Amino acid sequence: VRLKRKYSEEYLDFDSMNAMDKILEANRRLRSPRGISFREGDIATSYIRSAITCPGNACLWPKSVDGFVYIPFIMSPLYDDMDRITIETGMQDISSGTCIKFVPRTHEANFLDIQPRYGCWSFLGQTGGSQTLSLQTPGCMWSGVAAHEFMHALGFVHEQSRSDRDHYVTIVWKNIMPDRIHNFRKQVTNNLNTPYDYSSVMHYGRYAFSEDGGPTIIPKPDPYIPIGQRDGPSVLDLHKINMLYNCGM
Template sequence: MHSTMILLGLLLGLLNQVSSLPVQNATGVHEGKVRSKRKYSDEFPEWDEMNVMDQILQMNSRFRPPRGLLFKEGDIASSYMKSSITCPGNSCLWPKAVDGFVYVPYILSPLYDDMDRITIENGMQDISSGTCVKFVQRTHEGSFLDIQPRYGCWSFLGQTGGSQTLSLQTPGCMWSGVAAHEFMHALGFVHEQSRSDRDQYVTIVWKNIVADQMHNFRKQLTNNLNSPYDYNSVMHYGRYAFSEDGGPTIIPIPDPYIPIGQRDGPSALDLHKINVLYNCGAND
């Protein structure tokens, strides 16, 4: 009887371990009973209080941009040969397939461990679950994202053609909201407070901005997709971004106490804007 109870206990323990393992769904994204929204929160508890962009800026301040690249707005990579971060005429969008989906091929560096991969794939799933954009592992495609743990958190804007690096350093960028932020850059989105109409919704407090970082607050000639301004966008700077002395650099209008930015992932309006930009729900 005693040996039977021991055997039963071992079997139950094994079943619990198996049930808690992440599994792959049909989209190739790992899922478990509780999705891992972030990693290393025990190592960096202060980052749990930051929004996505604050964390990205802190991470990127530790590195110089790779040779030949510039960072605009803090995490949008461009080459020295390219003076603009805009995407004129939607020229940088990923193509839509005949089935109505937009497939974004990617490869993941073998330097990532299993938890890193799950975190990054959760960031993909947060976009794919609400849009026609699907991230797929690359097979033979000529244009694809090469996701690497390289020098902070950053991405190029939209599809650049060929192999394009998207950096998610481990451990500092290993939050699914950070990954989703960089994937939205790769889909063609700049930061929310860079919208051409932003002065109707926020005040930029120029006197509080570090002098050599003011260029990060320039407005862009954006296609606003007839969408409302989104203070809750995962693409929004935090209230104190690039602050010189701890004072706010962005104040919402008309209510200065509206929270801006967050860390949980794409907002409902973020997903809506992806669907509008890529004409989801309609075949070309």
Template sequence: MHSTTILLCILSGLLSQAYTLPVKNSTGVHEGKVRLKRKYSDEITDREEMNAMDQILEVNRKFRAPRGLTLREGDIASSHIRSAITCPGNACLWPKAIDGFVYVPYIVSPLYDDMDRITIETGMQDISSSTCIKFIPRTHEANFLDIQPRYGCWSFLGQTGGSQTLSLQSPGCMWSGVAAHEFMHALGFVHEQSRSDRDRYVSIIWKNIIPDQMHNFKKQLTNNLNSPYDYSSVMHYGRYAFSEDGGPTIIPKPDPYIPIGQRDGPSMLDLHKINILYNCGATD
């Protein structure tokens, strides 16, 4: 056999290996590269697949919540979980000014560097550019967000009053989509798969969830604002959230291949729901 023929055979074999496509199994999980072990205690190595909530859970599992603080659903801080969508009289919404805008004062820790501040401000801008929510540096306001590089990525739900810590650890939480996710919690939104109607749109695979983390998949008594379920919400858990053995914990239906969550920032429906909740476009 000529040397050229031998070389072509070798190249053909290498190409056939390099372009072997992954195969999906009956649960919609890719065999091979995509089907990595997704244990809660393992690193998620394929970062291209991670959505905002995947990143938050990866960061938060490395830290113990500060004393006196409880984190529910992975990143909602409080001992009294609540959703602004259901709070009586909208008492936990940020108030609307007479000009129709909702001003959310904030301070940013000096411990952040310039790139961190840009990331945080991008998360704010991704919300404020399409809603009536306006994040403003605090001057004298009594109620404000205190953005700090604390232990992990987390926020309280809705306006709690006074100085309200919102933690964005650096560098782990320094994605603009992660920042927007936590700002949406501060505006009063729970995770998308916690919606009261979620069972019509996703299946929770309870047997794949770490037993002591099942409480994170509890449905909330939400008013869903007459808005469609949003698989692309920046507030949606990833497919493998709190997985015990690498299997999926959330599968969309009826199409199990629909991507869930993302990390780029609020979806169009996220912004739409903010505008509905805060009655943007109308003055009080």
């Protein structure tokens, strides 16, 4: 199966799409719900909290006295069994290597409300109260896509938004759709003394938001290094979660 990307004139093998490629395909006609806008393709922001960064770790989920970080969630009954398995696999891929534990909500005031809204998107970090995380079916039903959105909910931006990214990738500005240039701005990030991760599930694809089919991101010094993937969090993704939440793992 070959799909024509909305954001590129190239044809891309569906099986070669990474998590962000799949998200952008699902989000290509995404309309912002009232009071919400989207940055970088899938990070939701509200008029209440417009920042795309998490200064002073203010948006982290709290750690329990037992050392785990419990993230309560509810899941829409509109999902079928296979959808639920896919979403829960995305959770498990994070939980199995970190101190993050996704738990069904009982009475907690702050929780993720996982819904099959239009597109794949999440707010950044904990926003308080009922916090929507959208995983449309079937477009977002890939465990790596689910893990990507859960990592946004944990407080992580896209890998190529790192403050030090220019040492590792070249952004080809002339190839980017003019109205999407803002998606490639660097952010003030806490890089946790970790290496840049070309294999992060949070990395844009090589042709993200391409206007004419040319690459928008080129790794350096080796331009042929694969960037991004869709299988789930990389080893470094899990390490960064453990560092950010002081998991002691």
